[in-house]
């Protein structure tokens with residue numbers, strides 16, 4: 459029998475659910491549809507609270523971007539058209555040069571299982587070993603809630619690996635952690651391949667020295683700088699995970715130690731642990747951070763104190779001198795959702811900034827604990843899983859000379875005539891590690907703080923033009939009509955009561 463949309467339970471339609479509401483309903487539906495194990499794993503890997511989800515972009519953007527940046531990788535989304543449109547738009551806005559595959563559905567194909575058949579057909583059509591190493595299929599909110607079983611796709615077709623992941627907004631809190639969902643799934647697959655026999659060597663051949671795998675996307679200069687720091691220890695920088703190519707995954711697993719530069723890759727760490735690798739936290743930022751990080755690497759790899767001492771003698775004075783040459787003077791609040799907020803905060807403080815608050819959308823994990831301890835010892839308040847309201851409250855409380863944050867935080871600060879910088883584009887997309895990192899933040903931060911007088915002039919110029927719903931160009935001064943709001947509120951309450959009565963009747 460053909461089911462119509464009216465026959466479909468509300469949890470199985472895309473109407474009125476998703477990132478704007480209905481999350482609990484979606485969770486219940488997903489659990490009932492056989493996705494409990496996946497959701498339980500996400501709940502353990504990506505703990506939420508005090509807020510259940512920071513306000514941020516669709517989480518699936520993180521995993522989508524990881525796939526789109528890999529060579530010979532096809533990416534297919536399965537989700538509501540509006541979600542796929544938004545994700546495709548954003549990924550191309552951020553420079554993706556690849557197509558995003560899409561398997562559309564309607565209520566009927568969703569509930570009858572035809573969507574899964576369509577996805578499988580699409581995967582068979584795409585799996586051309588001449589073009590691809592891997593096809594990644596991602597279930598967004600609605601197909602996850604409906605239990606579309608990507609886990610039973612064939613693991614390999616014509617030698618092309620097939621990876622199916624669920625990345626629902628009601629299960630994966632941030633786009634940062636969604637990167638981990640895909641990176642972890644790929645590492646797991648590659649680990650199983652490596653355990654079964656020989657695998658492809660890295661493109662440039664195996665390093666002669668033991669390597670340190672770097673966990674977390676960073677500015678391209680950073681792995682080079684880290685490699686220089688490691689050289690006196692007899693080590694080399696290995697691949698960066700998420701990788702840009704499938705064969706790098708084997709190299710990443712084949713390391714002496716993993717450096718979790720970004721601290722939220724819980725599923726990836728699980729795979730490294732399963733491969734018998736040690737994982738260390740924090741990052742070589744500033745003088746203290748670099749010294750502590752070199753100690754951790756040396757301890758994990760059994761390297762002598764003499765070699766570590768030589769590396770410190772070579773680099774720490776350079777980092778110190780570079781920081782001293784371009785000091786940062788002023789009070790700063792910082793918030794973001796990239797996961798690198800704590801290490802950026804350390805660097806700012808070492809450069810002289812009076813940093814009071816760090817808000818991060820990511821959770822507290824063991825790999826950022828050294829940074830947390832260092833920052834707390836320097837009097838910084840840290841907010842994990844920070845909400846927009848907390849970030850804004852920090853700006854209002856500390857009245858900084860510069861607010862570094864997400865777009866709405868920056869907008870709020872600028873309305874208060876406080877210079878502000880967008881964390882993702884202007885701060886996290888810079889070198890942060892070692893000597894290069896010590897030089898990179900001062901210029902942009904000091905230039906922004908020096909703009910204070912321009913913000914004051916702007917504010918004075920626009921003083922009295924109205925704000926909120928009275929902003930803009932008007933022939934008369936707009937009048938507030940609170941009675942209209944009250945009327946609409948009453949109408950909505952009546953409509954909700956009527957709906958409820960109809961449901962019960």
Ligand code: SF4
Pocket residue numbers: 475476477478516517518537538540541544598599600626627628
């Ligand atoms: S897939 Fe993303 S955009 Fe779509 S409903 Fe879920 S969280 Fe929102």
